[in-house]
Amino acid sequence: MSEQVPTLADFRSDTVTKATxxxxxxxxxxxxxxxxxxxxxxxxxxxxxxxxxxxxxxxxxxxxxxxxxxxxxxxxxxxxxxxxxxxxxxxxxxxxxxxxxxxxxxxxxxxxxxxxxxxxxxxxxxxxxxxxxxxxxxxxxxxxxxxxxxxxxxxxxxxxxxxxxxxxxxxxxxxxxxxxxxxxxxxxxxxxxxxxxxxxxxxxxxxxxxxxxxxxxxxxxxxxxxxxxxxxxxxxxxxxxxxxxxxxxxxHVDRLAEDHENAALIADGFRRIDGLGVRQATNMVWLTPPAEHHGALAAHLAADGLLLWPWKPTMRIVTHLDVDAGQAQALVDSVHSFFNQV
Ligand SMILES: Cc1ncc(COP(=O)(O)O)c(C=O)c1O
Known part of the structure; x- marks a missing residue:
């Protein structure tokens, strides 16, 4: 990812949170x-x-x-x-x-x-x-x-x-x-x-x-x-x-349910796109895009300031204390905009 792109949300892991x-x-x-x-x-x-x-x-x-x-x-x-x-x-x-x-x-x-x-x-x-x-x-x-x-x-x-x-x-x-x-x-x-x-x-x-x-x-x-x-x-x-x-x-124990809801929101958004493999459990979402789109999707998300682990073939998204429902929706929207243009 270009260093100039400001980070909109970091979904790589729930370890990235900063003390409130x-x-x-x-x-x-x-x-x-x-x-x-x-x-x-x-x-x-x-x-x-x-x-x-x-x-x-x-x-x-x-x-x-x-x-x-x-x-x-x-x-x-x-x-x-x-x-x-x-x-x-x-x-x-x-x-x-x-x-x-x-x-x-x-x-x-x-x-x-x-x-x-x-x-x-x-x-x-x-x-x-x-x-x-x-x-x-x-x-x-x-x-x-x-x-x-x-x-x-x-x-x-x-x-x-x-x-x-x-x-x-x-x-x-x-x-x-x-x-x-x-x-x-x-x-x-x-x-x-x-x-x-x-x-x-x-x-x-x-x-x-x-x-x-x-x-x-x-x-x-x-x-x-x-x-x-x-x-x-x-x-x-x-x-x-x-x-x-x-x-x-x-x-921070009671609010873990929010992380799970945000992960479900992301997974539901992905499932509205044909051809994606989507699995979600607790605060993790696993996204398998068609192989031919993997690299371009990863680059598109990075350009939008959305960090995740773009592992192949399956990308990992993790929700946590430092991402809210709006940022979860931004990730869904970015994936939708990518597949609308390919
Ligand atoms: C399932 C599981 N066990 C153990 C660990 C290790 O934790 P730590 O990073 O505190 O060493 C991790 C870290 O991601 C993990 O996901």
Missing amino acids: PGMRAAIAAADVGDDVYGEDPTVNALQDRMAHLTGKEAALFFPAATQSNLAAVLSHCQRGDEYIIGRNYHILINEVSGTAALGGAAPWPIETDEGGSLTAEAVREAVKEPDQHHPVTRLLCLENTVHGSPQPVDLIDDLTATARDCSLSVHLDGARLFNAATALNVPVADIIRNVDTASICLSKGLGAPMGAMLVGDGDSIARAFRLRKMLGGGMRQVGHMAAACMYALDH
């Missing part, structure tokens, strides 16, 4: 201490709140979910162990193979359906028989939402029961767990009631500048606490960021 004036005031006013010494009152309050909210024994604040996922996997797996994971899940594809590179824990990918769901049967089949030739299958890694698609509570419970039956621990990457809870209309605690550990992002739909929480049983979180230090995630007066997360929990 209210959140900045909360950051400035935070009571802080050295969190490596366990002395940051705002971090401690946030961890207590998240443990309570998610129905878990303990919670630990991390700079990012990549690190909380890594610490979680390594808290469950020893070097040489294996974990089962969906083939398109974030830990497998977008976290730099940290579990293998840094912890010697190898993924065993299994298929998902179009909505990102695993089946209990596939999980059971993936568990290795005890044999000197095999790694020990130790963990099942779930995700919710998966590329926007909420995974129902019954499915998570079913997969978790299967994992237990096979003596596996369960970790759930809930970077967008609050989006899933909003779409399913259930408390977040219900979705993760049977998993051992779950990561939850505060820096995506909830709009904090940084931060993820690992929640789980006391023993897993105690192991993750040491791992966080090993991974360089021990932070100091990070209560300023915890205050942003507190603010996000107070002010």
Whole structure:
């Protein structure tokens, strides 16, 4: 995109949001201490709140979910162990193979359906028989939402029961767990009631500048606490960021429904154009234009100041705190004007 074009709206990710004036005031006013010494009152309050909210024994604040996922996997797996994971899940594809590179824990990918769901049967089949030739299958890694698609509570419970039956621990990457809870209309605690550990992002739909929480049983979180230090995630007066997360929990959870409505508005607008592949779930829209128009459409949107990920063959659009219904409509209008002229 030409640098001269002013950005009208940024739909690349819900990570692009900037702290609101209210959140900045909360950051400035935070009571802080050295969190490596366990002395940051705002971090401690946030961890207590998240443990309570998610129905878990303990919670630990991390700079990012990549690190909380890594610490979680390594808290469950020893070097040489294996974990089962969906083939398109974030830990497998977008976290730099940290579990293998840094912890010697190898993924065993299994298929998902179009909505990102695993089946209990596939999980059971993936568990290795005890044999000197095999790694020990130790963990099942779930995700919710998966590329926007909420995974129902019954499915998570079913997969978790299967994992237990096979003596596996369960970790759930809930970077967008609050989006899933909003779409399913259930408390977040219900979705993760049977998993051992779950990561939850505060820096995506909830709009904090940084931060993820690992929640789980006391023993897993105690192991993750040491791992966080090993991974360089021990932070100091990070209560300023915890205050942003507190603010996000107070002010930005209920409004996630608006993001989902804006995503639906975009998807409905796209569906009025013949020949487009359109999928929408929670705050994500996936647009597959005819291959011959892909490049020109991407250039047209960029020229209109509308940012999205123009991946091939399918582009990704994400709604969030910093885009409103008017900007969502502007995206629809721009796509319509493109297809009116080709
Ligand atoms: C599903 C999922 N899990 C984990 C992460 C990692 O989060 P972070 O950017 O905080 O490391 C992301 C980031 O986009 C994500 O989408």
